[in-house]
Amino acid sequence: MSDLEAVLAHVDVQAHDYVARLMEYVRQPSISAQRIGMDEAAMLACDIISERLGMEAELLPTAGFPCILARHGPIPDKPTVLIYGHYDVQPPEPYEAWLSPPFEPTIRNGRVYARGVGDNKAQHFAHILALEAWHTVHGSFPCNVILMLEGEEEVGSPNLAGFVREHRERLAADFVVISDGHLHESGQPVICFGNRGFVSFELHARTGSRDAHSGNFGGVMPNAIWSLVHLLGTMKNADGYITIAGLHDQVVPPSNRERAATDALPVDLGAVQSTLGFRAIDRPEDRPYYDRLMFHPTLTINGLHGGYEGEGSKAVIPATAFAKCDMRLVSGQTPEYVMRCVADHVHAFAPDVEFRPLQGTPPARTPIDSPYATYLIEAVRAVCGSKPLIQASLGATLPTHVFSTILGLPTFLLPFANADEANHAPNENISIDCFMSGIRISAALFAALGRSIRMTRKDPSHDPDNLRSG
Amino acid sequence: MSDLEAVLAHVDVQAHDYVARLMEYVRQPSISAQRIGMDEAAMLACDIISERLGMEAELLPTAGFPCILARHGPIPDKPTVLIYGHYDVQPPEPYEAWLSPPFEPTIRNGRVYARGVGDNKAQHFAHILALEAWHTVHGSFPCNVILMLEGEEEVGSPNLAGFVREHRERLAADFVVISDGHLHESGQPVICFGNRGFVSFELHARTGSRDAHSGNFGGVMPNAIWSLVHLLGTMKNADGYITIAGLHDQVVPPSNRERAATDALPVDLGAVQSTLGFRAIDRPEDRPYYDRLMFHPTLTINGLHGGYEGEGSKAVIPATAFAKCDMRLVSGQTPEYVMRCVADHVHAFAPDVEFRPLQGTPPARTPIDSPYATYLIEAVRAVCGSKPLIQASLGATLPTHVFSTILGLPTFLLPFANADEANHAPNENISIDCFMSGIRISAALFAALGRSIRMTRKDPSHDPDNLRSG
Known part of the structure; x- marks a missing residue:
């Protein structure tokens, strides 16, 4: 023995x-x-x-x-x-x-x-x-x-x-x-x-000192939610690609051995879908399952809130709205650089939107x-x-x-x-x-x-x- | 007398x-x-x-x-x-x-x-x-x-x-x-x-049966807020133009007399800006003040809510989100036709998002x-x-x-x-x-x-x- x-x-x-x-x-x-x-x-x-x-x-x-x-x-x-x-x-x-x-x-x-x-x-x-x-x-x-x-x-x-x-x-x-x-x-x-690493940040839009009536001022008063919607739309497109300049610059692609090991991992997408109850996998559609979790940074909107939340309709133009986001970082990326890319992007596309960095952890x-x-x-x-x-x-x-x-x-x-x-x-x-x-x-x-x-x-x-x- | x-x-x-x-x-x-x-x-x-x-x-x-x-x-x-x-x-x-x-x-x-x-x-x-x-x-x-x-x-x-x-x-x-x-x-x-007339509606996105962790499933599980952000981005562009097919088809432009009367209305934009506290007028920027309130339909997001709302960050992928919207209709538009345009648009661009019409009043x-x-x-x-x-x-x-x-x-x-x-x-x-x-x-x-x-x-x-x- x-x-x-x-x-x-x-x-x-x-x-x-x-x-x-x-x-x-x-x-x-x-x-x-x-x-x-x-x-x-x-x-x-x-x-x-x-x-x-x-x-x-x-x-x-x-x-x-x-x-x-x-x-x-x-x-x-x-x-x-x-x-x-x-x-x-x-x-x-x-x-x-x-x-x-x-x-x-x-x-x-x-x-x-x-x-x-x-x-x-x-x-x-x-x-x-x-x-x-x-x-x-x-x-x-x-x-x-x-x-x-x-x-x-x-x-x-x-x-x-x-x-x-x-x-x-x-x-x-x-x-x-x-x-x-x-x-x-x-x-x-x-x-x-x-x-993966992690950064989180908030986006705060304020388009006026108070909410306004959408009848009296619809077309005149800018809308804080539209500001966020349009800004966010410039950060990740509808095909699922992050479009923030420089964001992918640091990314180190998988080595041949990492590639081979990843391709060998068993995938049961059906089980994940059944657990989380989603029909189609997130865009872009052409990525292997584990590449999504290992080799590509993500941009997730954790929460977006602005304006009326109750029953029925309320004719309001919201003057304030905020989004909370996180990103998962992959090999090579640093939280400091990624935060700067996001801050620069927000400044370029929506200078009136306030960018508030929260946390960062390197991959x-x-x-x-x-x-x-x-x-x-x-x-x-x-x-x-x-x-x-x-x-x-x-x-x-x-x-x-x-x-x-x-x-x-x-x-x-x-x-x-x-x-x-x-x-x-x-x-x-x-x-x-x-x-x-x-x-x-x-x-x-x-x-x-x-x-x-x-x-x-x-x-x-x-x-x-x-x-x-x- | x-x-x-x-x-x-x-x-x-x-x-x-x-x-x-x-x-x-x-x-x-x-x-x-x-x-x-x-x-x-x-x-x-x-x-x-x-x-x-x-x-x-x-x-x-x-x-x-x-x-x-x-x-x-x-x-x-x-x-x-x-x-x-x-x-x-x-x-x-x-x-x-x-x-x-x-x-x-x-x-x-x-x-x-x-x-x-x-x-x-x-x-x-x-x-x-x-x-x-x-x-x-x-x-x-x-x-x-x-x-x-x-x-x-x-x-x-x-x-x-x-x-x-x-x-x-x-x-x-x-x-x-x-x-x-x-x-x-x-x-x-x-x-x-x-x-103006009025329609209101809600957009409801559900991308899963429950929220998921953005680390474990970021890149895999679709995000209900992103669904709404990308859909809304197809409905009105960042320059302020409504881009829903057919939406302007019914619009009757102002007559010469309406045009002349409108041009004669006094405008004190500074007073409005000071009351509502906004810096730049809503996009598009090239419209006369009263044209905005009379001759162009609007699309206002009255509220958008999904995901985390509390302090700090929470690493969540929201499975549900909703937006409440209203539109102001101008001469010639009917609530029924406008609702159908919006419903068709949502169906074409985001078939998984539920469109719920609320109210309608003709102009x-x-x-x-x-x-x-x-x-x-x-x-x-x-x-x-x-x-x-x-x-x-x-x-x-x-x-x-x-x-x-x-x-x-x-x-x-x-x-x-x-x-x-x-x-x-x-x-x-x-x-x-x-x-x-x-x-x-x-x-x-x-x-x-x-x-x-x-x-x-x-x-x-x-x-x-x-x-x-x-």
């Missing part, structure tokens, strides 16, 4: 206890947006790590909620993996939509239901339990590990970049693993090499041929019997750039949760099978790292200056 | 009493939209007419609130004027914005403040008092008069067309005078020969060379010392078409109220000078009609089949 086999046998024996301990872990509320239970949750995570893993967990302050940091090693010549997770959860509202209360974890149909169980507690808890199993069975870990848990992911990680800059030395690692999000919709394991992309990916692939194959899918980028935005760009480390998303985890929604859950599989994959990853010898840091494939060489 | 001079002298003597009686008249609430005080107000108007004018006022039922009808004559060979007004008023809300309670008439700075005093009670009360003065001084009227007061103007006159069709015989007149609205902004008296236009106009011009000149301005059309919409089209009668708007009457708004008022001037103009109109001989009904200038000959 190999070292890993012994660990996996222990994990199997402990399964019932692990699920019970997961339920205790998620029973503690930790709603960062509402400042509920955060101290207790941070202490609980520290205690779990310090008591059973043979590592000392530290609570390190930020301008917001603290980060938890624990380190094993360094064992010379062994690689160091930085595992990032977050102990805060989304607000659970609306309570009435939950079949069991969000902070009273309940098992139904082989799943644990609780707020935060999928996003992200069961996923980083799986890593914690894998480390515990190695420690229990062998008294040590086969590689170097840094565990880092953030408390502000659900409120946009406002202090994460500052934290990793400040603690750069303590976070010295060879690569980063983030277990968040979910398995591929097909049920297969997946490794994501990055994610992140780790080269698809990063040698560190082989450890993750090996771990998944050891546990699941087949290779994971390779996804160049998630459509959503995570704080990955903090690791891949600021720390310059190859960063991988290795999600454990089921695709229908209902994160950010009522009845959030994780399948017990997915949770247990996550523990096993994590244990196998440590084993794979333990068999390897640390690569030199100047291997160009994970040099941050070379991130876009694909 | 002529007959009219005797009447005007009586009016001068009665001025104080007339204002006191106006205040009693408007003290009675009559809010049709809220069904408040309607019976009492109708009875009060009937009593005033029957007691002091020597005419018998009848309360005639409709499917809604009753109409009041009173008739003097017929004196053979004398023309008959139908005077239309309405005894209902707008809701007074918001109460806290009134300096004195809306149904406790108060005089400040030479004005009577009360809900409904300008729109429309003082204006039709001026005609009633002119008739009373003629009756008091001379024991008779110099011409034939039909007084008609509606109780549902402020709720869109839903039963007016049916009423005039049903009572066509009792409404047999030569022409119609409506004293509603206000003097020209320059303070000069004005006669309007018609008004009205009396030939600017109608011989009946000379009586009104003469009356204004007799009282004010100068000719009134001649306005081919109001920008707003009134139920005038019921008289001009259904009854086929030349119909004139002869407003008495000051331009800042604040109708439909808090602190509605009428200047006592304007009110007294209205009584005198009305008295002079009856005198002018008394000096004339009735024209044959087949004079082509007021033949309804010939209304658009200009």
Whole structure:
């Protein structure tokens, strides 16, 4: 029996206890947006790590909620993996939509239901339990590990970049693993090499000091909604192409390997259509499904409001209207440049419309041929019997750039949760099978790292200056 | 002293009493939209007419609130004027914005403040008092008069067309005078020969069964707001031109006389800009001010709502959005045809967007060379010392078409109220000078009609089949 086999046998024996301990872990509320239970949750995570893993967990302050940091090693010549997770959860509202209360974890149909169980507690808890199993069975870990848990992911990680800059030395690692999000919709394991970035902004139109009567002044008084409609029409055309000058200039097209990996991803458009209830896919119509989520920036109107909203008709010319928009950025794009493109466009086409930038997060992309990916692939194959899918980028935005760009480390998303985890929604859950599989994959990853010898840091494939060489 | 001079002298003597009686008249609430005080107000108007004018006022039922009808004559060979007004008023809300309670008439700075005093009670009360003065001084009227007061103007006159069709015989007149609205902004008296029509409709977009996350599905799930933005962009372009096929086909351009009269109207764009607080006039920029309000249909977005409305950003792709729109129609256009043009356009450009027609009112236009106009011009000149301005059309919409089209009668708007009457708004008022001037103009109109001989009904200038000959 190999070292890993012994660990996996222990994990199997402990399964019932692990699920019970997961339920205790998620029973503690930790709603960062509402400042509920955060101290207790941070202490609980520290205690779990310090008591059973043979590592000392530290609570390190930020301008917001603290980060938890624990380190094993360094064992010379062994690689160091930085595992990032977050102990805060989304607000659970609306309570009435939950079949069991969000902070009273309940098992139904082989799943644990609780707020935060999928996003992200069961996923980083799986890593914690894998480390515990190695420690229990062998008294040590086969590689170097840094565990880092953030408390502000659900409120946009406002202090994460500052934290990793400040603690750069303590976070010295060879690569980063983030277990968040979910398995591929097909049920297969997946490794994501990055994610899209994000900017958000508002457009405010004011065409007068007050609304006017459309009979008395229709044709005379300009209309704030028409201002926004015509401006927005110059930003993305009816065929679905973004028409803001310069916006695509930074975009790095997919490499040949990213292209091939993307073409190999299974697509079940019918399932997506049935879930979201749409008939035709968004324009432009000629793009492959995953190209839409990985390689093309988007411009979404999140909300547009102006004028009369009640029953029937009201003969009013609205003097004010606003739109809230977000854009998803792809590899190569920076929030600063994109914001400037949008601001310049608004200024050129509708100088009277006020542009208000809100937030920005850069995209992140780790080269698809990063040698560190082989450890993750090996771990998944050891546990699941087949290779994971390779996804160049998630459509959503995570704080990955903090690791891949600021720390310059190859960063991988290795999600454990089921695709229908209902994160950010009522009845959030994780399948017990997915949770247990996550523990096993994590244990196998440590084993794979333990068999390897640390690569030199100047291997160009994970040099941050070379991130876009694909 | 002529007959009219005797009447005007009586009016001068009665001025104080007339204002006191106006205040009693408007003290009675009559809010049709809220069904408040309607019976009492109708009875009060009937009593005033029957007691002091020597005419018998009848309360005639409709499917809604009753109409009041009173008739003097017929004196053979004398023309008959139908005077239309309405005894209902707008809701007074918001109460806290009134300096004195809306149904406790108060005089400040030479004005009577009360809900409904300008729109429309003082204006039709001026005609009633002119008739009373003629009756008091001379024991008779110099011409034939039909007084008609509606109780549902402020709720869109839903039963007016049916009423005039049903009572066509009792409404047999030569022409119609409506004293509603206000003097020209320059303070000069004005006669309007018609008004714009109106259609309203809603556009409803649904691009999915629920909102989706802009990260997970941005680029995949279609966005209901984008659907509306792109559809609306095909209906009116950024230069301000309506681009709905067929929409202008029915439009009758202004006649040479309408053109000349319109060019002679004084314009104070700066005053309008200062009142409404807009910098640049609505596009297209090259249209004369009054052309905008008379000769070009408009397409106004009254409201557009979809997606997130709160603070900050929310990464949502809205699955639903709606727009409420109205159009003002000009001479020649019919609501039915315009609605069909819009429906066809929506079907062609956005077949998934639902078109919901709401209301429609035809425009009205009396030939600017109608011989009946000379009586009104003469009356204004007799009282004010100068000719009134001649306005081919109001920008707003009134139920005038019921008289001009259904009854086929030349119909004139002869407003008495000051331009800042604040109708439909808090602190509605009428200047006592304007009110007294209205009584005198009305008295002079009856005198002018008394000096004339009735024209044959087949004079082509007021033949309804010939209304658009200009």
